[in-house]
Amino acid sequence: MSEQVTRPIRPRRPRWLDVVGVLGIAAMGFTVWLGLWVTPPDVVQGNLARLLYIHPAIATVALYWAGGVAAGGSLLYLWPRTRSFFWDRLAASAVEVGAVFSALTLVTGSLWGRPVWGVWWTWDARLTSTALLLLLEIGYLALRRVPADLDVRAKRCAVAALLVAVDVPIVHFSVDWWNTLHQGGTILDPGFDLHVHGIMLWTMGLSFVAFTLVFVWLLGMRYQVEVLQDAVGDQELDVSLSERWSEDAELVGVAGPAAHGSGDAP
Amino acid sequence: MWHDAVLVAGKDLRIEARSRVGLWQVVPFALLVLVLLAFAIGPDQASLRHAAPGIFWVALLFSTVLAIQRSVAVESGEGTRDGLRLSGIDPAGIFLGKAAAVGLQLLALQIVLWAGVTFLFDVQVHVVWLAVVASLLATVGLACAGVLYGALSAGLRVRDTLLPLLVLPVLAPILLAGSKAWQAALNGNASSGTQWLKILVPFALIYLVVGVVVYGPLQETA
Numbered sequence: 001m002s003e004q005v006t007r008p009i010r011p012r013r014p015r016w017l018d019v020v021g022v023l024g025i026a027a028m029g030f031t032v033w034l035g036l037w038v039t040p041p042d043v044v045q046g047n048l049a050r051l052l053y054i055h056p057a058i059a060t061v062a063l064y065w066a067g068g069v070a071a072g073g074s075l076l077y078l079w080p081r082t083r084s085f086f087w088d089r090l091a092a093s094a095v096e097v098g099a100v101f102s103a104l105t106l107v108t109g110s111l112w113g114r115p116v117w118g119v120w121w122t123w124d125a126r127l128t129s130t131a132l133l134l135l136l137e138i139g140y141l142a143l144r145r146v147p148a149d150l151d152v153r154a155k156r157c158a159v160a161a162l163l164v165a166v167d168v169p170i171v172h173f174s175v176d177w178w179n180t181l182h183q184g185g186t187i188l189d190p191g192f193d194l195h196v197h198g199i200m201l202w203t204m205g206l207s208f209v210a211f212t213l214v215f216v217w218l219l220g221m222r223y224q225v226e227v228l229q230d231a232v233g234d235q236e237l238d239v240s241l242s243e244r245w246s247e248d249a250e251l252v253g254v255a256g257p258a259a260h261g262s263g264d265a266p
Numbered sequence: 267m268w269h270d271a272v273l274v275a276g277k278d279l280r281i282e283a284r285s286r287v288g289l290w291q292v293v294p295f296a297l298l299v300l301v302l303l304a305f306a307i308g309p310d311q312a313s314l315r316h317a318a319p320g321i322f323w324v325a326l327l328f329s330t331v332l333a334i335q336r337s338v339a340v341e342s343g344e345g346t347r348d349g350l351r352l353s354g355i356d357p358a359g360i361f362l363g364k365a366a367a368v369g370l371q372l373l374a375l376q377i378v379l380w381a382g383v384t385f386l387f388d389v390q391v392h393v394v395w396l397a398v399v400a401s402l403l404a405t406v407g408l409a410c411a412g413v414l415y416g417a418l419s420a421g422l423r424v425r426d427t428l429l430p431l432l433v434l435p436v437l438a439p440i441l442l443a444g445s446k447a448w449q450a451a452l453n454g455n456a457s458s459g460t461q462w463l464k465i466l467v468p469f470a471l472i473y474l475v476v477g478v479v480v481y482g483p484l485q486e487t488a
Contacts, residue, residue: 078483128442135435142431146422156418159480163414163436166472170439 017220024213031210034203042200048115053203055108057211062105063133063171065215066098071165074158085230088154091161092144093222097215099137105130125174126182133171136164150230267362270355274363279370281340288371292332293378299325300382311388318387319448322379323441326408329375330368330437331430334412337368338420338429347421347485357482361413365477369409376401392454400447400459403466404440410473411436417484439469 035053042049073091076082109127110120121127140160144153175182282288303321307313341347350360383389391397415433419425443465450459 078480132435132438139432139435142428143418146424146428148422155483155486159414159484160418160432162476162480163411166476 013224014220017217017224020213020220021217024210024217027206027210027213031203031207034199034206039200039203045116048112049200051108051112052200053207054211055105055112056204057207058101058108059105059130060208061211061215062098062101062130063168065212066094066101067133067165067168069094069219070098070161071168074161074165077154077158078162085150085154088150088158089223089226089230090219092157093219093226095137095140095144095161095164097218097222099134099141100218101215102130102134102137106134124182125177126171129167129171129174133164133167136167140164267356267359270359271362271366274355274360275366275370276363278337278340278364278367282336282367282371287336288333288375292329292336292371293375295332296325296329296375296379297382299328300379300386304386314387315389318383318389319445319452320441321387322383322448323445325379326372326376326404326444327434327437327441330372330408330412331433333368333371333375334416334433335426335429337364337413338416338425341420351485357485358478360485361410361417361477361481364416365406365409365413365474368413369405372405372408373401376405389452391448391451393451393456393459396456396459396463397448397451400444400451400463400466403463403470404444406470407440407466407473408437410470410477414473414477414481414484417481439465443469 031053035050039050039053041047070091073087073094077084077087077091106127109130113122114120140157143160144157146153148156300321303317303324304314307317307321341350380391384391412433415429415436419429419432422428443462447459447462447466450456450462
């Protein structure tokens, strides 16, 4: 009878998501080509400056895009008028994708820090707060894995996501509040005076576009997985319920007392 | 809201006063952490003295987790949470009350820890007001963030393992700012210590406000 219950779940992935994915991969390829072959090495930092084409973009995605979507989605879920599982799933997807990008931020920063600062890691305010962001996101994901009713899980996670989001402005302002080793803001610099020129600037700009597209694509894909997971969860419940019912029917038909008697012999 | 908060805090503190779990488990645990960390660092008096603020705050942080677990466990009895919800008490009042109860316990614990640190590591606080203000601010932050995460993990079977994972990274800024402020208080360097109070103030305020706002929706989930 389980064949009756398990229907194949067909995801309905919107067409625009595929378009975004193709565009993202194309932009990424273009960034790699520009960053590794076309742009010249930096006067001071040599080839190390090429990390400039990925690190700021990854960090921007991790912090502002993922953090923003997670906080916004969670707020909209908690707000009774806009409450919908769409926002819950979107926020959860954003946190998960954000965790990947936070980890990548730390890795790329660390790769650059070793030759330039001489250490893989330093207890700098921006680094520490970014590491904290990653730990908070991991905590959120652990909470997300705890089995619960969808509604209960959604509310709980929405609150947790808001608490994760508290760290986002701390990371952002850490370079201004404390005297850090990490340089000041790259794009939203208060005294905007960019020292990046010509093709390097274009490559950097393109990297922001590329990583943003990839983020949107991953977010969309993750959202689809979230929908499928919930659907599978529902189906599994249906299947096990129907199996349980059929077992009961058989037990009642065969022998009730015998089944009870053999239960407590270890 | 305030009246409700006093009621809830009174209830929690009365339970603690009668069960003595805090006195016989949390306080000895905190002192145990002091001693264990001292073992780990070694008997060198100078390095112990240098590490004393950090040891104090780590012990306080771990004990906070215990205190929160205790505060959640008090509500996890059969139908207790439903009773509290049905009593018509403002959720914000419950949050403030529980946070106040945890906070008062933590303050008492800090006095014991302070004595322990002074006794074991032979340190002296030179700028007393700085240490006291840092402790008070940190207590507000610890209690509010802790009760909030306690409510988040309440009613979960994996609560005991999940809570430390969730709450310790959140409390990390308090550990950092608190131990730096204490370091300054021990060295008699007030101006560098006040820098770190600037972290403790927003932390306490943020979690106080977030807690008052979201405790209601969170309670519905448990």
